[in-house]
Amino acid sequence: MQQFQQYIGGRFEDGSARFDSLNPATGTVWAQMPEARDADVDRAVQAAEDAFFGAEWASTTASQRGKLLMRLADLITEHAPRLAELETRDTGKIIRETSAQIAYVAEYYRYYGGLADKIEGAHLPIDKPDMEVWLRREPLGVVAAIVPWNSQLFLSAVKIGPALAAGCTVVLKASEEAPAPMLEFARIFDQAGFPPGVLNVITGGPNAGATLTSHAKVAHVAFTGGPETARHIVRNSAENLASTSLELGGKSPFIVFDDADLESAVNAQISGIFAATGQSCVAGSRLVISNKIKDEFLARLKERAEAVVIGAPDDMATEVGPLCTQAQRDLALDLIARSVDQGAKLVTGGSAISGAGYFFPPTILDCSDAPEAPCLSREFFGPVLSVVSFDTEAEALAIANDTRFGLASGVFTQSLTRAHRMIRGIRAGIVWVNTYRAVSPIAPFGGHGLSGHGREGGLQAALDYTKVKAVWLRTSDDPIPDPFVMR
Numbered sequence: 001m002q003q004f005q006q007y008i009g010g011r012f013e014d015g016s017a018r019f020d021s022l023n024p025a026t027g028t029v030w031a032q033m034p035e036a037r038d039a040d041v042d043r044a045v046q047a048a049e050d051a052f053f054g055a056e057w058a059s060t061t062a063s064q065r066g067k068l069l070m071r072l073a074d075l076i077t078e079h080a081p082r083l084a085e086l087e088t089r090d091t092g093k094i095i096r097e098t099s100a101q102i103a104y105v106a107e108y109y110r111y112y113g114g115l116a117d118k119i120e121g122a123h124l125p126i127d128k129p130d131m132e133v134w135l136r137r138e139p140l141g142v143v144a145a146i147v148p149w150n151s152q153l154f155l156s157a158v159k160i161g162p163a164l165a166a167g168c169t170v171v172l173k174a175s176e177e178a179p180a181p182m183l184e185f186a187r188i189f190d191q192a193g194f195p196p197g198v199l200n201v202i203t204g205g206p207n208a209g210a211t212l213t214s215h216a217k218v219a220h221v222a223f224t225g226g227p228e229t230a231r232h233i234v235r236n237s238a239e240n241l242a243s244t245s246l247e248l249g250g251k252s253p254f255i256v257f258d259d260a261d262l263e264s265a266v267n268a269q270i271s272g273i274f275a276a277t278g279q280s281c282v283a284g285s286r287l288v289i290s291n292k293i294k295d296e297f298l299a300r301l302k303e304r305a306e307a308v309v310i311g312a313p314d315d316m317a318t319e320v321g322p323l324c325t326q327a328q329r330d331l332a333l334d335l336i337a338r339s340v341d342q343g344a345k346l347v348t349g350g351s352a353i354s355g356a357g358y359f360f361p362p363t364i365l366d367c368s369d370a371p372e373a374p375c376l377s378r379e380f381f382g383p384v385l386s387v388v389s390f391d392t393e394a395e396a397l398a399i400a401n402d403t404r405f406g407l408a409s410g411v412f413t414q415s416l417t418r419a420h421r422m423i424r425g426i427r428a429g430i431v432w433v434n435t436y437r438a439v440s441p442i443a444p445f446g447g448h449g450l451s452g453h454g455r456e457g458g459l460q461a462a463l464d465y466t467k468v469k470a471v472w473l474r475t476s477d478d479p480i481p482d483p484f485v486m487r
Protein backbone atom coordinates (compact mmCIF):
# COMPACT_ATOMS: atom_id res chain seq x y z
CA MET A 1 0.00 0.00 0.00
CA GLN A 2 1.56 3.29 -1.06
CA GLN A 3 1.58 6.17 1.43
CA PHE A 4 1.40 9.87 0.51
CA GLN A 5 2.03 12.99 2.56
CA GLN A 6 0.81 16.58 2.52
CA TYR A 7 3.23 19.49 2.05
CA ILE A 8 3.00 22.47 4.39
CA GLY A 9 5.64 25.15 4.95
CA GLY A 10 8.25 23.14 3.05
CA ARG A 11 7.73 20.01 5.18
CA PHE A 12 6.09 16.68 4.36
CA GLU A 13 3.70 15.26 6.95
CA ASP A 14 1.05 12.57 7.35
CA GLY A 15 -1.78 14.96 8.26
CA SER A 16 -4.33 14.81 11.07
CA ALA A 17 -6.20 11.91 9.45
CA ARG A 18 -5.72 9.40 6.63
CA PHE A 19 -8.06 8.02 3.99
CA ASP A 20 -7.95 5.30 1.33
CA SER A 21 -7.72 6.03 -2.39
CA LEU A 22 -9.31 3.64 -4.90
CA ASN A 23 -7.93 2.50 -8.22
CA PRO A 24 -10.87 3.11 -10.62
CA ALA A 25 -9.75 0.31 -12.94
CA THR A 26 -10.16 -2.28 -10.18
CA GLY A 27 -12.30 -0.58 -7.55
CA THR A 28 -9.74 -1.56 -4.90
CA VAL A 29 -7.73 0.47 -2.39
CA TRP A 30 -4.16 1.12 -3.58
CA ALA A 31 -2.89 4.00 -1.43
CA GLN A 32 -3.43 6.02 1.70
CA MET A 33 -3.68 9.79 1.64
CA PRO A 34 -3.50 12.54 4.27
CA GLU A 35 -6.85 14.21 4.97
CA ALA A 36 -6.49 17.87 5.89
CA ARG A 37 -8.64 18.88 8.85
CA ASP A 38 -9.34 22.50 9.80
CA ALA A 39 -6.08 22.81 11.76
CA ASP A 40 -4.05 21.55 8.76
CA VAL A 41 -5.78 23.97 6.41
CA ASP A 42 -5.13 26.79 8.81
CA ARG A 43 -1.43 25.90 9.09
CA ALA A 44 -1.14 25.70 5.30
CA VAL A 45 -2.67 29.16 4.88
CA GLN A 46 -0.46 30.51 7.66
CA ALA A 47 2.62 29.03 5.97
CA ALA A 48 1.59 30.66 2.68
CA GLU A 49 1.04 33.99 4.41
CA ASP A 50 4.37 33.79 6.25
CA ALA A 51 6.08 33.06 2.95
CA PHE A 52 4.23 35.90 1.20
CA PHE A 53 5.30 38.51 3.75
CA GLY A 54 8.66 36.86 4.48
CA ALA A 55 11.91 38.45 3.42
CA GLU A 56 13.01 35.55 1.22
CA TRP A 57 10.12 35.56 -1.25
CA ALA A 58 9.72 39.35 -1.10
CA SER A 59 13.38 39.76 -2.09
CA THR A 60 13.19 37.13 -4.84
CA THR A 61 13.18 39.25 -7.99
CA ALA A 62 10.76 38.63 -10.82
CA SER A 63 13.61 37.25 -12.93
CA GLN A 64 14.56 34.85 -10.14
CA ARG A 65 10.94 33.73 -9.82
CA GLY A 66 11.02 33.04 -13.53
CA LYS A 67 14.17 30.94 -13.21
CA LEU A 68 12.65 28.93 -10.35
CA LEU A 69 9.60 28.19 -12.52
CA MET A 70 11.89 27.11 -15.37
CA ARG A 71 13.76 24.82 -12.97
CA LEU A 72 10.41 23.38 -11.86
CA ALA A 73 9.50 22.76 -15.51
CA ASP A 74 12.75 20.84 -16.03
CA LEU A 75 12.08 18.73 -12.93
CA ILE A 76 8.57 17.95 -14.19
CA THR A 77 10.05 16.81 -17.50
CA GLU A 78 12.58 14.66 -15.65
CA HIS A 79 9.92 13.03 -13.45
CA ALA A 80 7.16 12.92 -16.09
CA PRO A 81 6.87 9.10 -16.26
CA ARG A 82 6.25 8.81 -12.51
CA LEU A 83 3.71 11.66 -12.51
CA ALA A 84 1.87 10.16 -15.48
CA GLU A 85 1.85 6.72 -13.91
CA LEU A 86 0.40 8.04 -10.63
CA GLU A 87 -2.25 10.11 -12.36
CA THR A 88 -3.29 7.06 -14.37
CA ARG A 89 -3.38 4.84 -11.28
CA ASP A 90 -5.42 7.23 -9.14
CA THR A 91 -7.84 8.68 -11.73
CA GLY A 92 -8.09 5.95 -14.38
CA LYS A 93 -7.10 8.46 -17.10
CA ILE A 94 -5.28 6.44 -19.73
CA ILE A 95 -1.49 6.44 -19.75
CA ARG A 96 -1.35 7.61 -23.35
CA GLU A 97 -3.10 10.82 -22.32
CA THR A 98 -1.41 11.40 -18.95
CA SER A 99 2.03 10.92 -20.57
CA ALA A 100 1.30 13.42 -23.34
CA GLN A 101 -0.37 15.88 -20.98
CA ILE A 102 2.42 15.95 -18.40
CA ALA A 103 4.96 16.76 -21.11
CA TYR A 104 2.83 19.76 -22.02
CA VAL A 105 2.28 20.75 -18.37
CA ALA A 106 6.01 21.53 -18.19
CA GLU A 107 5.49 23.99 -21.06
CA TYR A 108 2.97 25.93 -18.97
CA TYR A 109 5.55 26.42 -16.22
CA ARG A 110 8.11 27.45 -18.85
CA TYR A 111 5.69 29.95 -20.32
CA TYR A 112 4.95 31.53 -16.93
CA GLY A 113 8.65 31.38 -16.03
CA GLY A 114 9.33 33.47 -19.12
CA LEU A 115 6.49 35.87 -18.27
CA ALA A 116 7.50 36.54 -14.65
CA ASP A 117 9.72 39.55 -15.44
CA LYS A 118 7.42 40.90 -18.13
CA ILE A 119 4.56 41.75 -15.77
CA GLU A 120 4.98 45.50 -15.96
CA GLY A 121 3.37 48.48 -14.30
CA ALA A 122 2.63 51.71 -16.15
CA HIS A 123 3.35 55.41 -16.12
CA LEU A 124 0.35 57.75 -16.48
CA PRO A 125 0.34 61.06 -18.41
CA ILE A 126 -1.40 62.72 -15.47
CA ASP A 127 -3.23 66.04 -15.91
CA LYS A 128 -1.14 67.89 -13.26
CA PRO A 129 2.23 69.50 -14.05
CA ASP A 130 3.95 68.80 -10.73
CA MET A 131 3.02 65.17 -10.31
CA GLU A 132 4.42 61.84 -11.42
CA VAL A 133 1.88 59.03 -11.27
CA TRP A 134 2.60 55.43 -11.96
CA LEU A 135 1.03 52.06 -11.37
CA ARG A 136 2.79 49.23 -9.61
CA ARG A 137 1.57 45.70 -10.20
CA GLU A 138 1.79 43.81 -6.93
CA PRO A 139 0.88 40.20 -6.16
CA LEU A 140 -2.58 39.57 -4.72
CA GLY A 141 -1.37 37.58 -1.70
CA VAL A 142 -2.29 34.05 -0.63
CA VAL A 143 -4.14 32.14 -3.35
CA ALA A 144 -6.40 29.17 -2.57
CA ALA A 145 -6.37 26.82 -5.55
CA ILE A 146 -8.96 24.04 -5.73
CA VAL A 147 -8.91 21.41 -8.46
CA PRO A 148 -11.14 18.49 -9.47
CA TRP A 149 -9.75 14.98 -9.98
CA ASN A 150 -9.41 15.05 -13.76
CA SER A 151 -6.19 16.44 -15.21
CA GLN A 152 -5.07 17.86 -11.87
CA LEU A 153 -1.46 18.41 -12.88
CA PHE A 154 -2.67 20.48 -15.81
CA LEU A 155 -5.44 22.31 -13.97
CA SER A 156 -3.08 23.21 -11.13
CA ALA A 157 -0.32 24.38 -13.53
CA VAL A 158 -2.64 27.05 -14.95
CA LYS A 159 -3.08 28.37 -11.41
CA ILE A 160 0.31 27.82 -9.75
CA GLY A 161 2.29 29.01 -12.80
CA PRO A 162 0.76 32.50 -13.16
CA ALA A 163 0.26 32.94 -9.38
CA LEU A 164 3.95 32.33 -8.60
CA ALA A 165 5.08 34.32 -11.64
CA ALA A 166 3.13 37.27 -10.21
CA GLY A 167 4.69 36.77 -6.74
CA CYS A 168 1.71 35.24 -4.90
CA THR A 169 1.92 32.19 -2.66
CA VAL A 170 -0.45 29.25 -2.98
CA VAL A 171 -2.33 26.65 -0.96
CA LEU A 172 -3.50 23.97 -3.35
CA LYS A 173 -6.20 21.53 -2.31
CA ALA A 174 -6.03 18.40 -4.45
CA SER A 175 -9.20 16.44 -5.16
CA GLU A 176 -10.05 13.87 -2.51
CA GLU A 177 -10.96 11.46 -5.33
CA ALA A 178 -7.40 11.18 -6.67
CA PRO A 179 -4.80 13.29 -4.88
CA ALA A 180 -1.73 11.15 -5.65
CA PRO A 181 -0.38 13.13 -8.64
CA MET A 182 -0.54 16.43 -6.75
CA LEU A 183 1.10 15.04 -3.62
CA GLU A 184 3.88 13.62 -5.78
CA PHE A 185 4.10 16.95 -7.61
CA ALA A 186 4.79 18.57 -4.20
CA ARG A 187 7.88 16.36 -3.86
CA ILE A 188 9.14 17.58 -7.21
CA PHE A 189 8.29 21.18 -6.45
CA ASP A 190 10.30 20.89 -3.23
CA GLN A 191 13.46 20.25 -5.25
CA ALA A 192 13.11 23.39 -7.36
CA GLY A 193 14.44 25.76 -4.67
CA PHE A 194 11.45 27.96 -3.85
CA PRO A 195 11.34 29.31 -0.27
CA PRO A 196 9.27 27.16 2.15
CA GLY A 197 5.54 27.93 2.16
CA VAL A 198 5.43 29.44 -1.34
CA LEU A 199 3.40 26.37 -2.37
CA ASN A 200 1.52 24.14 0.08
CA VAL A 201 -0.35 21.04 -1.08
CA ILE A 202 -3.09 19.46 0.98
CA THR A 203 -6.05 17.25 0.19
CA GLY A 204 -9.48 16.50 1.61
CA GLY A 205 -13.11 16.88 0.60
CA PRO A 206 -15.73 19.64 0.81
CA ASN A 207 -14.89 20.44 4.47
CA ALA A 208 -11.24 21.15 3.73
CA GLY A 209 -12.30 23.10 0.63
CA ALA A 210 -14.82 25.17 2.58
CA THR A 211 -12.32 25.96 5.34
CA LEU A 212 -9.73 26.98 2.79
CA THR A 213 -11.96 29.13 0.59
CA SER A 214 -13.53 30.98 3.53
CA HIS A 215 -10.19 31.59 5.26
CA ALA A 216 -9.68 35.22 6.27
CA LYS A 217 -6.09 35.24 5.00
CA VAL A 218 -6.92 34.12 1.45
CA ALA A 219 -6.92 36.93 -1.12
CA HIS A 220 -8.06 34.97 -4.18
CA VAL A 221 -9.74 31.63 -4.88
CA ALA A 222 -8.88 29.92 -8.17
CA PHE A 223 -11.36 27.10 -8.65
CA THR A 224 -11.94 24.40 -11.22
CA GLY A 225 -14.88 22.06 -10.71
CA GLY A 226 -18.62 21.84 -11.08
CA PRO A 227 -21.11 24.76 -10.99
CA GLU A 228 -22.80 23.52 -7.80
CA THR A 229 -19.52 23.55 -5.89
CA ALA A 230 -18.72 26.95 -7.43
CA ARG A 231 -21.81 28.39 -5.76
CA HIS A 232 -20.44 27.23 -2.40
CA ILE A 233 -17.06 28.71 -3.27
CA VAL A 234 -18.56 32.10 -4.06
CA ARG A 235 -20.50 32.06 -0.77
CA ASN A 236 -17.36 30.97 1.12
CA SER A 237 -15.23 33.67 -0.47
CA ALA A 238 -17.77 36.31 0.61
CA GLU A 239 -16.45 35.76 4.13
CA ASN A 240 -13.25 37.57 3.18
CA LEU A 241 -14.48 39.26 -0.02
CA ALA A 242 -11.74 37.32 -1.82
CA SER A 243 -11.76 37.53 -5.59
CA THR A 244 -12.56 34.36 -7.54
CA SER A 245 -11.84 32.78 -10.88
CA LEU A 246 -14.15 29.90 -11.75
CA GLU A 247 -13.48 27.31 -14.47
CA LEU A 248 -16.57 25.13 -14.50
CA GLY A 249 -18.28 22.59 -16.66
CA GLY A 250 -19.72 22.71 -20.14
CA LYS A 251 -22.17 21.25 -22.64
CA SER A 252 -20.17 22.28 -25.63
CA PRO A 253 -21.70 22.20 -29.13
CA PHE A 254 -19.77 20.49 -31.92
CA ILE A 255 -21.41 21.85 -35.09
CA VAL A 256 -20.96 20.09 -38.42
CA PHE A 257 -22.24 21.65 -41.67
CA ASP A 258 -22.85 19.63 -44.82
CA ASP A 259 -19.80 21.19 -46.54
CA ALA A 260 -17.40 19.99 -43.82
CA ASP A 261 -14.43 17.70 -44.38
CA LEU A 262 -16.23 14.70 -42.90
CA GLU A 263 -13.17 12.59 -42.18
CA SER A 264 -11.63 15.40 -40.10
CA ALA A 265 -14.93 16.14 -38.41
CA VAL A 266 -15.46 12.47 -37.46
CA ASN A 267 -11.93 12.20 -36.06
CA ALA A 268 -12.27 15.45 -34.11
CA GLN A 269 -15.68 14.44 -32.75
CA ILE A 270 -14.40 11.03 -31.64
CA SER A 271 -11.53 12.59 -29.71
CA GLY A 272 -13.69 15.57 -28.68
CA ILE A 273 -16.08 13.36 -26.74
CA PHE A 274 -14.29 10.09 -26.01
CA ALA A 275 -10.79 11.34 -25.12
CA ALA A 276 -10.24 11.33 -21.35
CA THR A 277 -13.22 8.92 -21.30
CA GLY A 278 -15.38 12.02 -21.79
CA GLN A 279 -14.21 13.42 -18.45
CA SER A 280 -13.20 16.74 -19.88
CA CYS A 281 -14.78 20.13 -19.26
CA VAL A 282 -14.46 20.99 -22.97
CA ALA A 283 -15.87 17.66 -24.21
CA GLY A 284 -17.80 18.26 -27.43
CA SER A 285 -20.80 16.58 -25.86
CA ARG A 286 -23.55 17.96 -28.13
CA LEU A 287 -23.20 17.10 -31.79
CA VAL A 288 -25.20 19.66 -33.80
CA ILE A 289 -25.37 18.12 -37.26
CA SER A 290 -26.84 19.11 -40.61
CA ASN A 291 -29.79 16.90 -41.58
CA LYS A 292 -28.19 16.51 -45.04
CA ILE A 293 -25.29 14.46 -43.63
CA LYS A 294 -26.69 13.20 -40.36
CA ASP A 295 -27.20 9.55 -41.35
CA GLU A 296 -23.78 9.17 -42.93
CA PHE A 297 -22.04 10.99 -40.09
CA LEU A 298 -23.77 8.95 -37.37
CA ALA A 299 -22.99 5.70 -39.18
CA ARG A 300 -19.30 6.62 -39.29
CA LEU A 301 -19.30 7.73 -35.66
CA LYS A 302 -21.02 4.51 -34.56
CA GLU A 303 -18.48 2.38 -36.37
CA ARG A 304 -15.59 4.28 -34.80
CA ALA A 305 -17.15 4.34 -31.33
CA GLU A 306 -17.67 0.57 -31.39
CA ALA A 307 -14.08 -0.02 -32.47
CA VAL A 308 -12.60 1.98 -29.59
CA VAL A 309 -10.22 -0.11 -27.45
CA ILE A 310 -11.56 -0.14 -23.88
CA GLY A 311 -9.15 -1.50 -21.31
CA ALA A 312 -6.67 -1.06 -18.51
CA PRO A 313 -5.65 2.59 -18.27
CA ASP A 314 -1.98 1.73 -17.84
CA ASP A 315 -1.90 -0.10 -21.20
CA MET A 316 -0.59 2.10 -24.04
CA ALA A 317 -3.04 0.42 -26.43
CA THR A 318 -6.10 1.51 -24.43
CA GLU A 319 -8.18 4.33 -25.90
CA VAL A 320 -10.97 4.55 -23.32
CA GLY A 321 -10.41 3.70 -19.65
CA PRO A 322 -12.70 3.64 -16.63
CA LEU A 323 -14.63 6.57 -15.21
CA CYS A 324 -13.00 7.94 -12.08
CA THR A 325 -15.77 7.02 -9.63
CA GLN A 326 -18.83 4.81 -9.27
CA ALA A 327 -20.86 8.02 -8.79
CA GLN A 328 -19.87 9.22 -12.28
CA ARG A 329 -21.05 5.95 -13.77
CA ASP A 330 -24.34 6.05 -11.85
CA LEU A 331 -24.94 9.60 -13.09
CA ALA A 332 -24.39 8.52 -16.71
CA LEU A 333 -26.81 5.59 -16.35
CA ASP A 334 -29.45 7.78 -14.74
CA LEU A 335 -29.22 10.56 -17.38
CA ILE A 336 -29.34 8.03 -20.22
CA ALA A 337 -32.40 6.25 -18.77
CA ARG A 338 -34.27 9.52 -18.29
CA SER A 339 -33.33 10.74 -21.77
CA VAL A 340 -34.49 7.51 -23.40
CA ASP A 341 -37.78 7.84 -21.48
CA GLN A 342 -38.19 11.23 -23.13
CA GLY A 343 -37.63 9.91 -26.65
CA ALA A 344 -33.86 9.91 -27.14
CA LYS A 345 -32.66 6.91 -29.20
CA LEU A 346 -29.54 4.95 -28.33
CA VAL A 347 -27.28 4.69 -31.37
CA THR A 348 -24.62 2.73 -29.50
CA GLY A 349 -23.50 1.98 -25.92
CA GLY A 350 -25.59 3.01 -22.94
CA SER A 351 -24.99 0.20 -20.40
CA ALA A 352 -22.22 -0.15 -17.85
CA ILE A 353 -19.55 -2.74 -18.63
CA SER A 354 -19.73 -5.55 -16.08
CA GLY A 355 -16.73 -6.68 -14.07
CA ALA A 356 -14.27 -4.81 -11.88
CA GLY A 357 -13.75 -1.06 -12.23
CA TYR A 358 -16.01 1.76 -13.40
CA PHE A 359 -15.91 1.10 -17.14
CA PHE A 360 -18.49 2.63 -19.48
CA PRO A 361 -18.58 2.30 -23.26
CA PRO A 362 -18.63 5.15 -25.80
CA THR A 363 -22.30 6.04 -26.09
CA ILE A 364 -24.28 8.01 -28.67
CA LEU A 365 -27.84 9.26 -28.11
CA ASP A 366 -29.88 10.69 -30.97
CA CYS A 367 -32.04 13.42 -29.44
CA SER A 368 -33.41 14.89 -32.66
CA ASP A 369 -36.94 14.01 -31.50
CA ALA A 370 -36.28 14.69 -27.82
CA PRO A 371 -35.29 18.35 -27.47
CA GLU A 372 -36.08 18.38 -23.75
CA ALA A 373 -34.03 15.27 -22.90
CA PRO A 374 -31.74 15.92 -19.90
CA CYS A 375 -28.75 14.56 -21.83
CA LEU A 376 -28.83 17.79 -23.87
CA SER A 377 -28.63 20.12 -20.89
CA ARG A 378 -26.81 18.22 -18.12
CA GLU A 379 -23.07 17.59 -18.11
CA PHE A 380 -22.30 13.84 -18.02
CA PHE A 381 -18.56 14.05 -17.54
CA GLY A 382 -18.42 10.69 -19.32
CA PRO A 383 -18.16 9.26 -22.86
CA VAL A 384 -21.71 10.13 -23.90
CA LEU A 385 -22.52 12.13 -27.02
CA SER A 386 -25.97 13.67 -27.53
CA VAL A 387 -27.01 14.48 -31.10
CA VAL A 388 -29.39 17.16 -32.44
CA SER A 389 -29.91 17.96 -36.12
CA PHE A 390 -30.69 21.18 -38.02
CA ASP A 391 -31.75 22.36 -41.46
CA THR A 392 -30.51 25.96 -41.51
CA GLU A 393 -27.51 27.88 -40.23
CA ALA A 394 -29.78 29.96 -37.99
CA GLU A 395 -31.15 26.76 -36.42
CA ALA A 396 -27.63 25.46 -35.86
CA LEU A 397 -26.67 28.63 -34.02
CA ALA A 398 -29.85 28.63 -31.94
CA ILE A 399 -29.25 25.00 -30.89
CA ALA A 400 -25.58 25.73 -30.12
CA ASN A 401 -26.55 28.61 -27.85
CA ASP A 402 -29.42 26.75 -26.18
CA THR A 403 -27.42 26.10 -23.00
CA ARG A 404 -26.64 27.87 -19.76
CA PHE A 405 -23.00 26.83 -20.15
CA GLY A 406 -20.57 28.71 -22.39
CA LEU A 407 -17.15 27.11 -22.29
CA ALA A 408 -16.12 25.68 -25.67
CA SER A 409 -17.53 25.08 -29.15
CA GLY A 410 -16.47 23.62 -32.48
CA VAL A 411 -17.53 24.51 -36.02
CA PHE A 412 -16.77 22.34 -39.03
CA THR A 413 -17.36 24.00 -42.40
CA GLN A 414 -15.36 24.84 -45.54
CA SER A 415 -17.13 28.18 -45.88
CA LEU A 416 -15.02 31.06 -44.63
CA THR A 417 -17.94 33.47 -44.48
CA ARG A 418 -20.13 31.02 -42.56
CA ALA A 419 -17.27 30.29 -40.16
CA HIS A 420 -17.02 34.01 -39.39
CA ARG A 421 -20.77 34.30 -38.82
CA MET A 422 -20.67 31.37 -36.43
CA ILE A 423 -17.61 32.74 -34.57
CA ARG A 424 -19.53 35.98 -34.00
CA GLY A 425 -22.75 34.28 -32.97
CA ILE A 426 -21.60 31.49 -30.65
CA ARG A 427 -21.78 32.32 -26.96
CA ALA A 428 -18.72 30.51 -25.58
CA GLY A 429 -15.24 31.36 -24.33
CA ILE A 430 -13.55 29.23 -27.00
CA VAL A 431 -14.48 28.64 -30.65
CA TRP A 432 -12.48 26.02 -32.53
CA VAL A 433 -12.95 26.10 -36.31
CA ASN A 434 -12.14 22.89 -38.20
CA THR A 435 -10.29 21.64 -35.13
CA TYR A 436 -11.19 20.74 -31.55
CA ARG A 437 -9.62 20.53 -28.08
CA ALA A 438 -6.45 22.45 -29.01
CA VAL A 439 -4.88 24.24 -26.02
CA SER A 440 -1.73 26.25 -25.42
CA PRO A 441 -0.15 28.16 -22.54
CA ILE A 442 -0.26 31.22 -24.80
CA ALA A 443 -4.05 31.20 -25.33
CA PRO A 444 -6.65 32.14 -22.70
CA PHE A 445 -9.06 29.42 -21.61
CA GLY A 446 -12.40 29.89 -19.82
CA GLY A 447 -16.10 30.45 -20.26
CA HIS A 448 -19.29 32.36 -19.56
CA GLY A 449 -22.51 31.66 -17.69
CA LEU A 450 -22.55 28.37 -15.79
CA SER A 451 -19.06 27.70 -17.17
CA GLY A 452 -17.70 30.37 -14.83
CA HIS A 453 -15.62 33.50 -15.19
CA GLY A 454 -11.97 34.48 -15.42
CA ARG A 455 -9.40 33.11 -17.85
CA GLU A 456 -6.50 30.70 -17.41
CA GLY A 457 -3.52 30.65 -19.77
CA GLY A 458 -1.94 33.60 -21.51
CA LEU A 459 -0.63 36.92 -20.19
CA GLN A 460 -3.95 38.06 -18.76
CA ALA A 461 -3.99 35.12 -16.33
CA ALA A 462 -0.73 36.35 -14.75
CA LEU A 463 -2.04 39.93 -14.58
CA ASP A 464 -5.14 38.61 -12.83
CA TYR A 465 -2.91 37.50 -9.93
CA THR A 466 -1.80 41.11 -9.40
CA LYS A 467 -3.44 44.20 -7.97
CA VAL A 468 -2.67 47.71 -9.12
CA LYS A 469 -1.23 50.29 -6.74
CA ALA A 470 -1.42 53.93 -7.92
CA VAL A 471 1.59 55.94 -6.72
CA TRP A 472 1.53 59.78 -6.66
CA LEU A 473 4.80 61.69 -6.32
CA ARG A 474 4.89 65.48 -6.14
CA THR A 475 7.85 66.90 -8.07
CA SER A 476 7.63 70.54 -6.91
CA ASP A 477 10.04 71.88 -4.26
CA ASP A 478 7.57 74.65 -3.34
CA PRO A 479 5.91 74.12 0.03
CA ILE A 480 2.36 72.82 -0.06
CA PRO A 481 0.19 75.88 0.69
CA ASP A 482 -1.91 75.89 3.84
CA PRO A 483 -5.38 74.95 2.53
CA PHE A 484 -7.21 77.08 5.13
CA VAL A 485 -5.41 80.40 4.57
CA MET A 486 -7.62 82.69 2.45
CA ARG A 487 -5.82 84.32 -0.44
Ligand code: NAD
Binds near residue numbers: 147173174225
Ligand atom coordinates in the same frame (compact mmCIF):
# COMPACT_ATOMS: atom_id res chain seq x y z
P1 NAD B 1 -16.44 19.16 -7.88
O1 NAD B 1 -16.99 20.52 -8.09
O2 NAD B 1 -17.27 18.14 -7.19
O3 NAD B 1 -15.09 19.23 -6.99
C1 NAD B 1 -14.02 20.06 -7.36
C2 NAD B 1 -13.20 20.37 -6.13
O4 NAD B 1 -13.97 21.17 -5.23
C3 NAD B 1 -12.73 19.16 -5.34
O5 NAD B 1 -11.38 19.37 -4.95
C4 NAD B 1 -13.64 19.18 -4.11
O6 NAD B 1 -13.06 18.61 -2.96
C5 NAD B 1 -13.84 20.66 -3.91
N1 NAD B 1 -15.04 21.01 -3.14
C6 NAD B 1 -16.20 20.31 -3.02
N2 NAD B 1 -17.07 20.98 -2.22
C7 NAD B 1 -16.45 22.12 -1.84
C8 NAD B 1 -16.82 23.24 -1.02
N3 NAD B 1 -18.03 23.30 -0.43
N4 NAD B 1 -15.95 24.25 -0.87
C9 NAD B 1 -14.74 24.20 -1.47
N5 NAD B 1 -14.32 23.17 -2.23
C10 NAD B 1 -15.17 22.15 -2.42
O7 NAD B 1 -15.96 18.67 -9.30
P2 NAD B 1 -15.48 17.21 -9.74
O8 NAD B 1 -16.66 16.31 -9.78
O9 NAD B 1 -14.30 16.81 -8.94
O10 NAD B 1 -14.99 17.54 -11.24
C11 NAD B 1 -15.84 17.60 -12.30
C12 NAD B 1 -16.26 19.02 -12.64
O11 NAD B 1 -15.13 19.84 -12.90
C13 NAD B 1 -17.07 19.05 -13.91
O12 NAD B 1 -18.18 19.91 -13.80
C14 NAD B 1 -16.10 19.58 -14.94
O13 NAD B 1 -16.67 20.14 -16.08
C15 NAD B 1 -15.31 20.54 -14.13
N6 NAD B 1 -14.04 20.85 -14.80
C16 NAD B 1 -13.84 22.08 -15.36
C17 NAD B 1 -12.67 22.37 -16.04
C18 NAD B 1 -12.40 23.73 -16.66
O14 NAD B 1 -11.25 24.06 -16.88
N7 NAD B 1 -13.40 24.52 -16.98
C19 NAD B 1 -11.68 21.40 -16.13
C20 NAD B 1 -11.90 20.17 -15.56
C21 NAD B 1 -13.09 19.92 -14.89
